[in-house]
Amino acid sequence: MIRWLIFIVIFGLLDFYAFQSFKTITKSPWIHILYWLVSILVLGNLVYQFYNFNRSEGFSQSNSIAIGFFIAFMVPKLILLFFMFSEDVFRVPQALYSYFTAGDTVEGKHLPGRRKFVSQVALGLAAIPFASILYGIYKGRYNFKVLKYTLHFEDLPDAFDGYKLTQISDVHSGSFDDPEKVSYAIDLINEQKSDVILFTGDMVNNKASEMEPYIDVFKKLEAKDGLYSVLGNHDYGDYINWPSADAKQENMNRLQAIQKEIGFDLLLNEHRYLSRGEEKLALVGVENWGKGGFKKAGDLKKAITGIDKDDFTILLSHDPSHWDQEVIPDNKHFHLTLSGHTHGMQFGIEIPGWFKWSPVKWRYKHWAGIYESMGQYINVNRGFGYLAFPGRVGIWPEITVIELKKGSANA
16 A cells, blocks of 8 residues: 555656646646546556456456556656656756846746747657557557568478468457457458468466457467467466466366367477478477566477477477577577567567567567577567557557578578
């Protein structure tokens, strides 16, 4: 409770400072009242949702909405805060100078008024993230994009020249609230007509039951060589309180059964071979392995036991930090690793083929798209769903299609 009170006080002070721009632009008491009414409702809802947070149920949609609106209003206010503070850097010294040099004149002892122009500029700039975040909540979370790549390998088996795979990741079904939009995305996946569909973890937020309403939707997925999957950190149910260890295990059993019902072959530190006549490629799947406190259930050595060192190999591993820490240093050459996990932070700026940026790059070296090291590639999928923040801004939900080609990229 004390922490929440401290948070409210700090937020209130920041909010009061940002309010100065509105106060400078208009003297209307109704606009002032509306500003504070909206601020109190947004903050009050956030505090209520998390003060009454149910640790047995986990993160709910109402929690997510509370965070979404808090961010939508907080980010613009931080911009206003920056401008108001920057102006005071000049106003306050000017007031102090006038106070000590103006003698007994009353005018010299007053703090100079705020400039209306600065407040107008601040409000104009603050409107940009405000509108972007609201769009991200309303439309961005279901703004599915198909991203296509072609990767060349000189040692790709001839029979797999032109082989297409579709990757999806981070479904987080517990966050969805529009089955029709999810169904549209599934149809979009099938339209790619890839040879195989690969899912790289986080089917749910916390509980297998979150996926129940979407089983029939995902059962529509189809690919000639089947569907394969691995587990992500959220699939283990580690982020909520369970009444017993048995209940937690039952949840895992149900999640695995759901994956099988949909048609996924769940790879738990194991591998399969995909064949074309006499030729084959190895498909390896490990359980979640992540640094920074995330679960390390992945066992790469176990998963590749029985695989020839010269086999063309595709690895499914949820967390891209695994690629740096264990995959690249391994004696086995993994031609392509498929990961997810980062979501691209669901926020950033991206101009396809030219520029991409997100704050998540400060946490993950490989956070979205294709990367190469020592002749090995990784694709980090931006995620199919969303978590916590109920939207996406600039970093859209992704369906990845990768075509494998025989030969050199420069050929």
